[in-house]
Amino acid sequence: MSRPTLNSCNRNGNDFSECAICETRAGWSAVYANLALALFKAAIGYLSGSKAILGDALFSFKDFIASLVVVIGIKVSGKPADDQHPYGHGKIEYVALFLISVSLIISTIVLFVHSAKGLWLIHQGFGKPPGMIAFWAAVISVAANYQLAQFLRCVGDKLHSPSMLASARHNHSDAISSIMVAVAVVGAHYLGFMFLDPLVALIEAILLVGLGIEMLNDSLKGLFDSAAPVAIVEQIEAVAQVIPGVRKVSRVVARYLGQGVWVDMTIKIEPTLNHQEGYLIGRHVKESIQALLGNHSTVNVVFEPYIS
Numbered sequence: 001m002s003r004p005t006l007n008s009c010n011r012n013g014n015d016f017s018e019c020a021i022c023e024t025r026a027g028w029s030a031v032y033a034n035l036a037l038a039l040f041k042a043a044i045g046y047l048s049g050s051k052a053i054l055g056d057a058l059f060s061f062k063d064f065i066a067s068l069v070v071v072i073g074i075k076v077s078g079k080p081a082d083d084q085h086p087y088g089h090g091k092i093e094y095v096a097l098f099l100i101s102v103s104l105i106i107s108t109i110v111l112f113v114h115s116a117k118g119l120w121l122i123h124q125g126f127g128k129p130p131g132m133i134a135f136w137a138a139v140i141s142v143a144a145n146y147q148l149a150q151f152l153r154c155v156g157d158k159l160h161s162p163s164m165l166a167s168a169r170h171n172h173s174d175a176i177s178s179i180m181v182a183v184a185v186v187g188a189h190y191l192g193f194m195f196l197d198p199l200v201a202l203i204e205a206i207l208l209v210g211l212g213i214e215m216l217n218d219s220l221k222g223l224f225d226s227a228a229p230v231a232i233v234e235q236i237e238a239v240a241q242v243i244p245g246v247r248k249v250s251r252v253v254a255r256y257l258g259q260g261v262w263v264d265m266t267i268k269i270e271p272t273l274n275h276q277e278g279y280l281i282g283r284h285v286k287e288s289i290q291a292l293l294g295n296h297s298t299v300n301v302v303f304e305p306y307i308s
Helices: 016-048 051-077 091-123 133-159 161-189 194-222 228-243 275-293
Strands: 246-257 260-269 298-305
Touching: 016 051, 016 133, 016 161, 016 298, 051 091, 051 161, 091 194, 133 161, 133 228, 161 194, 194 246, 228 246, 228 260, 228 275, 260 275, 275 298
Parallel strands: 260 298
Antiparallel strands: 246 260
């Protein structure tokens, strides 16, 4: 059997497991690339004395986190339920996101304090410009992140994967951050604007704290069974309502679970229909909603006779 490729992975026409393999490979590529960029820029930041490139390293670390959580979501949270985990493994993704987002916030606070101290020392007449090696590291980061963003966007488009498209956006924002770093290093080194380097690092720290809090909030929503948005519930009701035999959708409860949505719903059918007919209608509703929400979602449908 031939190995699945990106071109063969199309969820509209091929087996979902093949798409998941392609998605996982792309996810691991992003994990390794972002981790390598984070370590590379952290080392350059230490050697060059550039606080901005250290902040940029945290941006890559953030991208590494996002990519890792995507892979965890695909690999672990997508596992079927078993005797020990009757509701599946979806929450492991949120546990990982919680732990890593806390570490990101702590690291960013340290960078913020370090950058603010650097600005104060420059104001007092101390400090020196960062080495130009930081500029070349930023240029490499711009090129690498741009290429990685293009690759992940291609994968996301072909597989219709929101998580891959989100990872592409993360890397695109990191490329913009690296451009800011390159400008700051040049300005500090050649124009004497030494405040630019710690100032950019300070801006990066503020942005990263916001992103870290957003990630922490997402993890808490998942851990505490946050309800799906009203728009999603309305879409579910609309899909079920047009299924032949459904008279009314009386109850829909939807919550996020890992990469998917867990749906419990009750539909009303004609009281003259027998149990087998009701079962077939319920199965049709379930399959239609799963097609809407994706293969990671779970849909439970209960049918009752419609009594006016």
